[in-house]
Amino acid sequence: MQQQSEAQALDGVRSRLAEQFPEAGEDAVASAVTAAHAKMTGPIRDYVPVLVEHTARDRLARELGHHPRPTPPGAALTHR
Template structure:
């Protein structure tokens, strides 16, 4: 199983490919903000997936 930090880096990489018009630093900030909202949850398995989904929606509307 992938560790969460590695999974979040993979999320950033996928979002950077999907949203090439956004600077990588913007994508990293959005992912960090979304991760912060979920960081205190007890179940960690789906955090990267939930972060990616929320970040994708935010980036699509920027």
């Protein structure tokens, strides 16, 4: 995955997680995504946005004590 498209995919991750965790606030969502992304250092980048989204979503759910709101139909992973 090219660096630019990875960055665009991470923008989508932040957007989806902000919708799923509106009470967390944009800063908390951005922090969770940044922390998750920092752990993804391997050379194969194709699945990084998906892994970041799962890791950040789990962190936010733990911190807020509940599961995320369901993602609206049609808002599924569109990082490609």
